[in-house]
Amino acid sequence: MIRAYAIDDVREAEAATDGFGEGELMQRAAAGVAAVAAARLDEQGGERVVVLVGSGDNGGDALYAGAELANDGRSVVAVLVGSSAHESGLEAARSAGAVVAEWRDGVPAGEVVAALADADLVLDGVTGIGGRPGLRPHLLALPDLIGDDAYVLAVDLPSGTDPAGLQRSDAVYADETVTFSFAKPVHLMPPTEPATGLLTVVDIGVAEPAVPAVERLTHADLPALWPVPGPDDDKYSRGVLGIVSGGERYTGAPLMNVTAAVTAGVGMVRYVGPRQPTDLLRSLVPECVFGEGRVQAWAIGSGLDVEHADDEQLRIAREALESDLPVLLDAGGLDLIDESRSAPTLLTPHAGELLRLARRLEVGDLDDDAVRRAPVSIARLVADRLDATVLLKGAVTAVVPPSASGLPVRTQADGPSWLSTAGSGDVLAGLAGALLAAGLSPLDAGSLAALVHGVAADDANPGGPVRAMDVAHQLGRTVARLLSR
């Protein structure tokens, strides 16, 4: 498990660390950054370094790291971009032979433009965990001034990104980010992770705070969470999943749901739907059984058009929502909920579905861009209103439990972009539903399903396009591979 901690808790942990007062932590941080920078320069055979220096301690780290690189004989230009700069760091960089330039406002001088264009490595120390989201107006041009061949190494976080990872903003996009002692939310959250690049954690001796704000499952977490059957299990004890999905119009969604659940090893699937998808399932997924019966969880809504749905589907879906069984609601099924349930509930919208749901629930005054700007915050508003866990799909999928649970957000970024293809959300719903039926909590079922779904997409066709049905067919082999690690 990768864990990231809220910024206030990070500050508290730093303040409680021995040596905090004497700037010792900054020296350790700078030494870690300099070591990574030197390694990357050696790998590329480069030696021209530009250090971007903001007004806070992040700029101090970058200056001391720049001083070490200059002492090692690299050519270093320190560009001061804030209203002030860390004094002793600046002194160290100057004494080591770094050239110091200023770009505090307006357009940069020619020497700054040339240094950025020619740099082999840009050390980004404009903002750290004390930064406000966004780049100052004069720095908006910065990303375009950095040469295409430069390796951008961010100190603690890519400048401009929201340290809490909640808001999307203008930012530097790094190839790699060196952070200290443990991850911060910015490195794992949907709007900010893409700017982080490779994440390298350097231990500077700060102890991990007690409670994480964000978690990420890794492959190594799967064996402890995956429901592996024992000799006393039968199909009922392993979990029966009821699926209400599809219709005469969307006949494919039930095929993806059911195939995914069956391939992932559910005890049994009972499908409820009209004639055509039922006939298709009878011939294509013979393991499936049909009609009502006892289940341990429901997955409702993939390819379900509530306005034109078959009466029996709607009746059973409504009864499921009133029951004390776990329910997953996907796609059209999200139209069926408007108040909290007493049983575990997992909602699996993509961004458009989340916006529609949030507007229907009137959780805030939301413009069209609201979910793109602050995805996890909107998911949280819905989670709190419905006392449900919201799994917001995307390149970085966030599984957001209600605040009252006290549980951290989980985010997963395991799938290739090839996974953004029609039907892949239906596969995820069947897979997560199978895990709910096996007794996992919405947070575990959602995050584990997102992990396996993403890894299976890559396993199905490494490095190339993948169709949703191939992801569904791959799930069992991927689970076996991860269990045998």
Ligand SMILES: NC(=O)C1=CN([C@@H]2O[C@H](COP(=O)(O)OP(=O)(O)OC[C@H]3O[C@@H](n4cnc5c(N)ncnc54)[C@H](O)[C@@H]3O)[C@@H](O)[C@H]2O)[C@@H](O)CC1
């Ligand atoms: N506190 C500690 O013990 C340690 C801190 N370290 C470093 O210190 C950093 C935190 O330092 P600070 O609290 O000074 O925070 P920052 O370095 O993020 O600087 C905050 C200052 O930057 C300016 N600023 C804020 N938002 C800005 C924006 N969007 N654009 C331009 N300038 C902006 C403001 O003047 C603000 O006061 C960490 O990220 C890490 O790099 C490390 O030295 C390790 C130890």
Ligand SMILES: Nc1ncnc2c1ncn2[C@@H]1O[C@H](COP(=O)(O)OP(=O)(O)O)[C@@H](O)[C@H]1O
């Ligand atoms: N750029 C991306 N990289 C990786 N995975 C992605 C990306 N975009 C979307 N996904 C994943 O693809 C799936 C798409 O689901 P969804 O939009 O519901 O599709 P559908 O409704 O067609 O089944 C989700 O699991 C989502 O997390």
